[in-house]
Amino acid sequence: MKNIDPVKALDDKVERLKKDLKSLGDRIDNAQTDAAQNKLSTTNQIRDTTRKIAKTNDRVTELADSVHRLERLLVALNRKVRAGETRKADFDNWPEIGKPLIARILAGQEAYARRTFTPQEAKTRRKAISEYDRLAHEAIDAAEALTTLPPNAEALWRKKYKQWQAIAGKQRPEAPDEDEHAKDTAVKSAGNEAIAEARELIRTRIEDAVANDLLFPAWFENMLGPAAPPGKADDWLYTATDVVLYRLLHDVTSPANALGRAPQEQGHRRTLHDRLIVECADYRKP
Amino acid sequence: MAAEPFARLADRQHALRTALRALQAAGPGSPDFPSLLADTGKEVEAVLQARHDVEAARLTIPNRAIAAGTAIAALVVVIGWFDGWSLLSVLLAVAVAAAVLVDPTGHGIWEPRARTAAIAAAGLAVLLTPLAHGWAALAVVAGVAWWAWRIR
Known part of the structure; x- marks a missing residue:
């Protein structure tokens, strides 16, 4: 059914809009209240948690203390056990x-x-030994000559002494064991x-x-x-x-x-x- | 007196011969060869020391005589042929002569003869100085070098 009177139709419309506005205002109010409540509960929760954490902290400290006491007790006990039977x-x-x-x-x-010894090393070692032996014989011959030289033949003395020194103080290399x-x-x-x-x-x-x-x-x-x-x-x-x-x-x-x-x-x-x-x-x- | 160093040398040579017999009998491969070698080494040193003593006994007087002659010659050359440049060789020669006069034979085993060579070179240098002037110092230096090389 349609209103034919335009004023009335407008009035109706205004009336409807007013109702809508009111319901919107109500909804905003509700939302605000909800938000405030939510905030409050969150704050409470946080406070609660903080309190709990603090309590836990205290307990941990207590526990650490008692662990320390236990440790000392254990050390003492260990000592007593060792001293005992x-x-x-x-x-x-x-x-x-x-x-x-x-x-x-x-x-x-x-x-x-x-x-x-590798075979090659043994070979060089044997060579060194025979070289040493040859030098030793030469040195002994030279020293032999020193026993008969006249004192003023200095060049010969020097030569024979040098030959002798080629061996003096040298070690014969160790023979490789077969x-x-x-x-x-x-x-x-x-x-x-x-x-x-x-x-x-x-x-x-x-x-x-x-x-x-x-x-x-x-x-x-x-x-x-x-x-x-x-x-x-x-x-x-x-x-x-x-x-x-x-x-x-x-x-x-x-x-x-x-x-x-x-x-x-x-x-x-x-x-x-x-x-x-x-x-x-x-x-x-x- | 003069026979004594000779006798000692003969003695030492005899001892060395004995040590050498033992060394030869052992042979290079034997276990006590190193100790015998060390003993023989000591004997060799002793023989060389004895020979040094013989040489020292023989050369003390000649070395001193040459040194004294060099010193006198140096004086004569300085007075007769005075020259600043020549002073170098003369002074070097006098230094060597002084060293040899104080100790004519030294302690090294080859030193008696090395000192003879050095002082002879110094004397020659002094005699050459009128001709060669300062260059004669080279002869002194050569003699001293020879000496140093021998006692090295």
């Missing part, structure tokens, strides 16, 4: 690994370190067998100590930590065996420092020392 593992005395065995190991290591190579091989394999034997003995004793919960010596714990790191027991045992073997081979007796003073010269000992240092640092990591 607890059975200790002995990794310092090895009556079953005798001097001959150690000597065999060392001889094997020496054989590995020794450089062998069966050195074969001997070395035998020594090397003997050394390897000895090492395997010693390793077996040491490992058995360490395994026993672990199995019976014996107290490790101070140097052992300093070097390898209080126990095998989880999942690496076999590697740890291997390294521990080598540490003990190193002490045995190189006569390290320090009660605190497992490997003793670092060796200065290059060689088998230095290599082993460096390897053990690296490996053990790995096991001590928390």
Whole structure:
């Protein structure tokens, strides 16, 4: 039904628009209220969280304190346990690994370190020796002449003295050993067998100590930590065996420092020392 | 007195011969060859020292005489043929003469004869100075060089 009166139609329209405006105003008001509420709750939440964090902080500090106390307690306990009756593992005395065995190991290591003559080197060496022998004969002849020369034949004296000096103070080169190579091989394999034997003995004793919960010596714990790191027991045992073997081979007796003073010269000992240092640092990591 | 250095030289030569016998018997390959060699080396040094003593005993007087002659000749040349340029050779010769007068034989094993050569060169230089003037210093220098080379 359509209004025919235009004024009335306009009035209606105005009326409708007014209603629309009002509803819009209402909606804006609602939105404002919502926003304010939201803001308030967010602020509250943040305040809450801040409070919680502060509380957690306090707790962490408390925990750190108690961990520290625990640590000190543990140290004291460790000392008391060591002083007490607890059975200790002995990794310092090895009556079953005798001097001959150690000597065999060392001889094997020496054989590995020794450089062998190549045939060419042996040939030059032999040539040098024959040259030395020839010089020696000449020098002896010259010295022989010195025993009969009249004192005023100075030129001859000088000549013979020079010939003599060609040999004086010189060393005869060491002769190359023909069966050195074969001997070395035998020594090397003997050394390897000895090492395997010693390793077996040491490992058995360490395994026993672990199995019976014996107290490790101070140097052992300093070097390898209080126990095998989880999942690496076999590697740890291997390294521990080598540490003990190193002490045995190189006569390290320090009660605190497992490997003793670092060796200065290059060689088998230095290599082993460096390897053990690296490996053990790995096991001590928390 | 004069026989004594000779006797000592003969003695030392005999000792050296004995040491050489031992060295020859051992041969270069034997284990005690180095020590025997060192012993023989000492004997050789001793023989050379004994020979030095013989030479020293023989040359002390001639060396001193030539040195004194050189000094006197130098004085004569300086007075008779005075020349600034000639002073160089004369003074050098006098220096050598003074050194040889103080110690006519020295301590090095070849030194007695080296000193003889040096002082003879210095004397020659002094005699040549009237002719060669300062250039005669070259003769002195040559003699001293020879001396230094011998005791090196």
